[in-house]
Amino acid sequence: MSFETLSPPRAQALALVVLALVLIKTSQVLLRAHRRRQFARQHGCEPVTAQYPHKFPYLGMDRIREVRQARKEHRMIKWVHQKFREAGQYTQSIKIFNKTIIVTSEPANIKAVFATNFNDFDTAGRLDFIGQVIGKGIFTTDGEEWKHSRAMIRPNFVRAQVANIDAIEVYLQDLLKLLPSDGTSVDLQPLFFALTIDTSTEFLFGESVHSLRGDEPGKPSGVAFAHAYDTALQECAIRATQSPLARLMGQSQQDKQNCKTVHDFVQRYIGEALRWRQTWDGKEKALPTGQYTFLYELVKETTDPIVLRGEVLNMLLAGRDTTASLLGSMFFQLAKRPDVWERLRAEAAELHGAKPTFEELKNLKLLQYCMKETLRVNTIVPTIVRNANKDTTLPSGGGKDGQSPIFVSAGQMIFCQMAVMHLREDIWGPDAGVWNPDRWATLRPGAWDYLPFLGGPRVCIGQQYALTEAGYVTARMVQTFSGLTSRDAGPWQEKLTLTCASKETNVSLTLA
Numbered sequence: 197m198s199f200e201t202l203s204p205p206r207a208q209a210l211a212l213v214v215l216a217l218v219l220i221k222t223s224q225v226l227l228r229a230h231r232r233r234q235f236a237r238q239h240g241c242e243p244v245t246a247q248y249p250h251k252f253p254y255l256g257m258d259r260i261r262e263v264r265q266a267r268k269e270h271r272m273i274k275w276v277h278q279k280f281r282e283a284g285q286y287t288q289s290i291k292i293f294n295k296t297i298i299v300t301s302e303p304a305n306i307k308a309v310f311a312t313n314f315n316d317f318d319t320a321g322r323l324d325f326i327g328q329v330i331g332k333g334i335f336t337t338d339g340e341e342w343k344h345s346r347a348m349i350r351p352n353f354v355r356a357q358v359a360n361i362d363a364i365e366v367y368l369q370d371l372l373k374l375l376p377s378d379g380t381s382v383d384l385q386p387l388f389f390a391l392t393i394d395t396s397t398e399f400l401f402g403e404s405v406h407s408l409r410g411d412e413p414g415k416p417s418g419v420a421f422a423h424a425y426d427t428a429l430q431e432c433a434i435r436a437t438q439s440p441l442a443r444l445m446g447q448s449q450q451d452k453q454n455c456k457t458v459h460d461f462v463q464r465y466i467g468e469a470l471r472w473r474q475t476w477d478g479k480e481k482a483l484p485t486g487q488y489t490f491l492y493e494l495v496k497e498t499t500d501p502i503v504l505r506g507e508v509l510n511m512l513l514a515g516r517d518t519t520a521s522l523l524g525s526m527f528f529q530l531a532k533r534p535d536v537w538e539r540l541r542a543e544a545a546e547l548h549g550a551k552p553t554f555e556e557l558k559n560l561k562l563l564q565y566c567m568k569e570t571l572r573v574n575t576i577v578p579t580i581v582r583n584a585n586k587d588t589t590l591p592s593g594g595g596k597d598g599q600s601p602i603f604v605s606a607g608q609m610i611f612c613q614m615a616v617m618h619l620r621e622d623i624w625g626p627d628a629g630v631w632n633p634d635r636w637a638t639l640r641p642g643a644w645d646y647l648p649f650l651g652g653p654r655v656c657i658g659q660q661y662a663l664t665e666a667g668y669v670t671a672r673m674v675q676t677f678s679g680l681t682s683r684d685a686g687p688w689q690e691k692l693t694l695t696c697a698s699k700e701t702n703v704s705l706t707l708a
């Protein structure tokens with residue numbers, strides 16, 4: 197039926213309805229704009245000082261092209277930093293697919309997003325692009341669902357306190373077997389990824405996938421699991437940067453298959469844990485795994501297999517790549533600084549060849565400084581995105597001098613550039629870009645200037661675990677090898693996926 201075929205009174209009535217709808221919609225838009233102006237005025241907001249200098253502002257396509265190029269050339273963090281420098285401001289507004297986004301490396305704004313105005317922001321639909329692999333859990337949910345996850349997990353993490361050093365030693369030995377000591381070059385970064393998937397799966401399921409050893413006959417393939425998991429996560433990282441249109445294409449068959457491989461693998465452990473749960477009488481008793489196991493602690497709280505799978509995979513995502521990235525980047529930096537390696541060896545000599553305990557690790561001061569400095573210079577989670585779930589404000593970035601509050605409308609995204617904040621010369625000094633662990637001997641950064649593990653209610657719950665694991669592996673490598681030499685000609689380069697690792701960490705090692 198077309199408009200012309202309607203009788204005149206019906207056509208008139210329809211036109212009136214359409215007109216009324218247009219008027220209602222227009223007045224709603226105008227009213228909302230008026231309320232927002234009032235809200236912004238009440239909070240002393242000024243327009244964002246620095247606008248990204250788009251050549252074609254409508255879709256921000258020029259910026260998207262530049263981002264793609266920078267990612268391809270492994271210089272994304274440098275590029276973002278450069279754009280802030282050019283703007284002369286650490287808060288900027290940009291266009292992405294015709295949405296106005298705020299990008300900030302300003303500690304005051306970051307504090308507002310993650311602490312003071314915490315309830316005004318959520319994780320910006322993280323579940324949409326990563327949920328296919330890891331499902332719902334502490335990392336992918338917001339509001340009440342997130343509170344529930346965190347309340348369920350946090351106490352049992354406190355009890356676990358730190359990584360199990362004895363367990364890490366087993367996998368460290370597997371790693372050492374793969375390291376040439378005849379001066380041949382080896383890329384440590386992929387080996388650290390294999391190490392941390394082995395330690396994480398032991399911690400989470402009570403049984404490691406042993407990717408450093410290869411598959412055992414008669415057991416489900418841990419190597420296939422690790423491969424499917426890595427590939428599926430790479431797909432997620434691509435999805436996160438795609439246009440909404442491209443995302444409509446949905447998952448490829450291969451991606452669906454990878455997710456299924458991951459889920460089926462985890463399901464086996466969940467089944468075992470649920471069977472154990474039926475025999476559990478509610479009292480403390482030794483677990484069948486013989487040690488703290490995340491899944492068995494969780495099964496005391498819930499028996500829903502989907503919830504269990506989500507939480508376990510959320511934890512694997514949060515803990516595995518991050519710790520491997522810290523190790524890969526730190527060894528890249530150490531290999532370029534034989535003087536620091538020498539001093540680490542002198543420090544570890546106090547252990548007289550014994551494996552360090554948790555307390556001893558804490559006392560290896562230079563080792564602790566090396567980790568802190570790597571987390572600053574090669575920030576593992578360089579960008580954290582949040583979405584405003586209501587009209588709100590950020591304290592800085594507006595007006596002539598960029599010092600006034602700015603208005604953030606409901607639905608607006610904030611890209612918090614943590615890596616750039618950690619490299620700001622006005623915060624860290626003129627040598628901000630230089631990896632210098634000794635700066636930590638006297639340095640006391642402002643509470644919101646240094647956030648490798650974030651801050652506020654969603655602060656990383658695995659910080660202690662990660663520092664213990666990375667510290668232990670480094671201390672044992674320092675005890676084992678007298679020499680570590682870089683085989684990378686150039687400077688550190690990023691490998692950005694959902695986290696930021698070293699593109700390559702080629703080194704040669706000399707046995708002590």
Ligand code: HEM
Pocket residue numbers: 334335346510511514515516518519522576577580581647648649650653654655656657658659661662663
């Ligand atoms: C060097 C290693 C690590 C770094 C740099 C790191 C950093 C971070 C950061 C920046 C966040 C906040 C992310 C966001 O909200 O968008 C986070 C959250 C989280 N991390 Fe870590 N992390 C590390 C290791 C670990 C480990 C080993 C575990 C667990 C075994 C872990 C568990 C978590 C969890 C569960 C969250 C989510 C917390 C929540 O949303 O309530 N992390 N981590």
